[in-house]
Amino acid sequence: HTSNPLPRNIINIYLFARECLLYPYTGVFAKRITNVRRKSQIIHDIESKYYKEYVDSFSIDDNIKEDDKINIVLSHQLPPHVIINSYGLFLIPLDRATRVMSKILSFYNYKEFTDIYRKVEHSSLYLTETGMLTTPDGMYTYIREMNRLFIQCTSVNGKDLSWKEIMQIKNNSKELVDENESEKLLYENNKCFLVNLDLCLQVLIDVLLQRSKLVDHKLEDIFVDGDDNNDGVLSFEEFTKIVHVIQPNFHERRIIKMYREALMDGNDNDTIGPQ
Numbered sequence: 001h002t003s004n005p006l007p008r009n010i011i012n013i014y015l016f017a018r019e020c021l022l023y024p025y026t027g028v029f030a031k032r033i034t035n036v037r038r039k040s041q042i043i044h045d046i047e048s049k050y051y052k053e054y055v056d057s058f059s060i061d062d063n064i065k066e067d068d069k070i071n072i073v074l075s076h077q078l079p080p081h082v083i084i085n086s087y088g089l090f091l092i093p094l095d096r097a098t099r100v101m102s103k104i105l106s107f108y109n110y111k112e113f114t115d116i117y118r119k120v121e122h123s124s125l126y127l128t129e130t131g132m133l134t135t136p137d138g139m140y141t142y143i144r145e146m147n148r149l150f151i152q153c154t155s156v157n158g159k160d161l162s163w164k165e166i167m168q169i170k171n172n173s174k175e176l177v178d179e180n181e182s183e184k185l186l187y188e189n190n191k192c193f194l195v196n197l198d199l200c201l202q203v204l205i206d207v208l209l210q211r212s213k214l215v216d217h218k219l220e221d222i223f224v225d226g227d228d229n230n231d232g233v234l235s236f237e238e239f240t241k242i243v244h245v246i247q248p249n250f251h252e253r254r255i256i257k258m259y260r261e262a263l264m265d266g267n268d269n270d271t272i273g274p275q
Helices: 008-022 030-039 041-056 066-075 094-104 110-121 140-152 163-171 183-187 197-226 236-246 252-263
Strands: 090-093 125-127 193-196
Touching (some): 008 197, 030 125, 090 197, 094 110, 094 140, 094 193, 094 197, 110 140, 110 193, 110 197, 193 197, 197 236
Antiparallel strands (some): 090 193
16 A cells, blocks of 8 residues: 555565465365365356456457467466455465464564454454355454464474374473363364455565564664764774674674675765665
8 A cells, every 4th residue: 555666675575475375285274175165156156257257358359369368367277275255355274374474574573473463363254164255253262262373383394284283283382372272172173264365465565664664764773873973974894883783793704795785785985875
């Protein structure tokens, strides 16, 4: 929701996050989604309509043959774990969204992340056996407990976890959720919750933009404090002094490399300007 173009680093994170969210899924809701998708006429009808409209969108170009249209659509088919609802929104499993978002935003502590992620969590929809998507009335406590597990129980290589693997991690760590919590809730894997893919990515962008502004302000303060002679630029000596305050263990060769990289966007007189 901004008229300014996104910084390149945030665009790269956005693309990486989207790729991770759409990567083949084997998490806690995989079996449920597969079974519902196979039997649900509702999902079949919605997706058929979506792909038909996608094919029809090429009709204005007479140079595209019908077979080519179909091949284009097939090449852009959504992964099986992505469900389209009647409003045209793309929905993904809650555990995949939580795992990817928590990893990318790992510079926040647990409480900070859960506060940020609350908007996504509250957008959860319940996937019924018939393929209907409904608001999870009366199940928000269950969703919150699951998310605690999804955030705290992670795999070494970042892969999706099954319920069994999550329980093994939970029971082997004293730092995870309390053992007195209802095991019935934790094992009720017949329920399936999905969240809005675009909302996940929008929250991610908003958070990164906000953090980027905070970092910029912090760097401005560091620049002013490090400009000992108040000439509006940083010499190599001033830059080195700043780095040693922030990271005392940095080797001089690394500092020189950092300084040279900063000079590429700096002034022509071997100094670093405020921008």
